Structure formats: structure tokens, C-alpha cells
Amino acid sequence: MEQTMLASFTVAHRTMQMDRIPVPQPAPGELLVQIKHVGVCGSDLGSFCYTTERIHSHAGGRRILGHEAAGYVVAIGEGVAGYELGDKVALEPSAGCGKCEFCNRGLYNLCKGIRFFAASGQRDGVLREYVAHPANLCFKLPDNMTTLQGALVEPLAVALHGTELGGAALGMDAVVFGAGCIGLMTLLALKARGVSRVAVCDVVDIRLEKAKELGADLVINSRNESALEAVKAWTNGRLADLVIDCTGNPIALGQTVALTMPAGTIVMIGNPSGPMPEAFDLREFNNKELTLKGVFRYRNKYPIAIQAIASGSIPVEKVADAIYPFEKTQQAFDDSIDRKDQICKAVIEL
Ligand SMILES: NC(=O)c1ccc[n+]([C@@H]2O[C@H](COP(=O)([O-])OP(=O)(O)OC[C@H]3O[C@@H](n4cnc5c(N)ncnc54)[C@H](O)[C@@H]3O)[C@@H](O)[C@H]2O)c1
Ligand SMILES: [Zn+2]
Ligand SMILES: [Zn+2]
Structure with a gap:
């Protein structure tokens, strides 16, 4: 195997440079993975x-940078069982400390000692040819998955976690x-x-067209029309059981109540870009007995995400619309x- 590998370094504001660095060795309990695809998040x-x-x-x-990765196992660290060279795997980015209260409760995404790919001061990202990673965070992909x-799987895990916390269920709008x-x-x-109907709101038409193609029952460009009026008409005044913000934008968040x-x-789900917007009416929130759920990444979602993709029930690949060589x-x-x-959604192919 080669001794050095190419890695993409961010060296200044909006500036990347390729450089060669040593290929890491898998430590005990780790796998060395040759990276094939990385999503740009x-x-x-x-x-x-x-x-x-x-x-x-x-x-x-x-x-x-980079934390959304999949590739092939090329070396197996000491003490790792159940993997073979050539196995196709998706890498879950978050390694909890395994010792704290939250890790012990299975809430490892909330571990204070978490080490997440490309998170500042935690560990390097995956925009490089090889990554050594704990084997228990390398999830095998079935033959029919690319x-x-x-x-x-990574961004889908966020969505699966957010929709689980929101109690998404059959019959909802x-x-x-x-x-x-x-x-x-x-x-x-x-x-x-199994949510019956989903409306998607954005301010960019091409993104709404994509949402329509992926099964949205209603799309709303809130630059041109009132989301509230559109949802009222769509639900005969009933409103939505579940509203999920995936913008972090205060104008969107303000409309959710x-x-x-x-x-x-x-x-x-969106990371709010400032304090709670004034339009988020706390009195109305209280009078309606609403629930607000925060979402920090995900936990224990890789296996179900992989199953959902492999079975064809979630065609994630349709979200990726621009593939670039490394x-x-x-x-x-x-x-x-x-x-x-x-x-x-851009994806890098190595
Ligand atoms: N909670 C988590 O763990 C987690 C994980 C991943 C991403 N995120 C966050 O989720 C958010 C979305 O991520 P993304 O990668 O899809 O970002 P993105 O920028 O690709 O998408 C955001 C979309 O929101 C739309 N938008 C902006 N303002 C709007 C408004 N007022 N009304 C309607 N639509 C509006 C934009 O046009 C855009 O299409 C970000 O805030 C990101 O930080 C959170
Ligand atoms: Zn991501
Ligand atoms: Zn921990």
C-alpha cells in the first residue's frame, strides 16, 4: 500500500490546497477505510x-473538512472481528467518550467528550484518501448500496433523528x-x-421543484405567498401536526408556531442563526400546548438509515445533484x- 495520501486542506478563507501526508495506521479496534465519496455539508x-x-x-x-463519508476497508486493526478487506462501509462521524453519563444512557451525541470529524479541535475531517476509524462506527453497506x-447516510441520519423526536406518524400533515x-x-x-402529507416551504424555486420530485404534496415559495395562508387552505384550517425547521433562519422559525x-x-433541526425570533409567539405556543424539540445530530440511526436506503424506501441519491472529482x-x-x-447537494468522488 502507498505510504502517503492526498488530502484537501482548507488553508485560508475559501481556499483549499491539496497536499500529501502519511497514510494513517489503524489503531487497535480501528479500520483503515479508503474513502470513495464525501458529501459537502x-x-x-x-x-x-x-x-x-x-x-x-x-x-x-x-x-x-468533511464528515459525510463512505468507502472500502483496506486494513484491519488489532482486535477487530467481523470485517474483511474490501467491505463497503459508511463512517459514522461521532465517537463518544464511552464513559460519561450520556454515553452510558445511549445518548452519545450529547457526550461532552465527543470527537466528530472536522469539528473544531476534535479531529480531522474525511476529505482525504484514507481514514482510520473505530470499527464500531463503520457500518457495512449491502451489495445493492453504493x-x-x-x-x-449522514444527513439522512439527521432527518431520521429529527422526525423521530417529532413523533412523525401515519396520518399526520x-x-x-x-x-x-x-x-x-x-x-x-x-x-x-408514513406521514400522510408533507408541505415544503423555501424561497428558491429549483429547490422546491426538487422537493416536488421527491414527493412533497405541496410546495410553497414563501417569497411569493404566505406560508400560513397556504397551509390553512391545504389543511382546511386544521394546520399541521408537525412543523420542522430545516433552515435555521429566524423568519422561517418565527412562522412555525x-x-x-x-x-x-x-x-x-436548522441551527438557529440568532436568538428566538420575536415572531415566535410564546403566548400562542403556550395556549396551543405545543412541544418544541431541539435536535443535535443523531444517535443510533446508521443501521436504520442503511436499511431504509437499501430497501428502496428512501432514495437519498436523488438529493445529490452535483458530483465533483476530488x-x-x-x-x-x-x-x-x-x-x-x-x-x-454536492458530493466529492475520490
Ligand atoms: N441539528 C443538527 O444536528 C443539524 C445537522 C445538520 C444540519 N443542520 C442545520 O440544518 C440547516 C439546513 O442545512 P442544509 O445543509 O440543508 O442547508 P441549506 O443552506 O442547503 O438549506 C437551507 C434552505 O433553507 C432555505 N431558506 C432560508 N431561509 C428561508 C426562509 N425564511 N423560509 C424558507 N426557506 C428558507 C434556503 O433557501 C435553503 O434552500 C442548517 O441550519 C444546518 O446548520 C443541523
Ligand atoms: Zn452533515
Ligand atoms: Zn461520553
């Missing part, structure tokens, strides 16, 4: 846009704010969980930022 784009000063303040003055689908990767995954997860029916639930990673990031009206 909003949080990667956020880190890519940090000021040069902030990027330089990281150890080594540069960072490897590594592209494997990389998209749900509204999703945001038709980016996470909003579209949430739409797919809601449908797979009005759209939710009494005893309904609001789920906040050497064009910089362009994939630039396009994801500058061409939001044309690209929804």
Missing part, C-alpha cells in the same frame, strides 16, 4: 468561509421549512415514516456557496 461550507485568521489559529494552521448512498439537503432528507424521512395545530410539535473540491465548495439556485 452546510457546516463544511461554514468552516470553509471562516476568516483566514481563524483557520490559521487551528493546530497546524490548516484544516481537513458508496455515494453511503456518504448520504407536516410542514418542512427549507428544501436544502437536510430539508429534502427530512421530507423523505417523513414519507418513509402559527402553522402548528394545538397539541402539535415543532422540531428545530481535485475539484475547491470548486465544489465554491459552487455550493455561489450557485445555491442551481445546486442543492
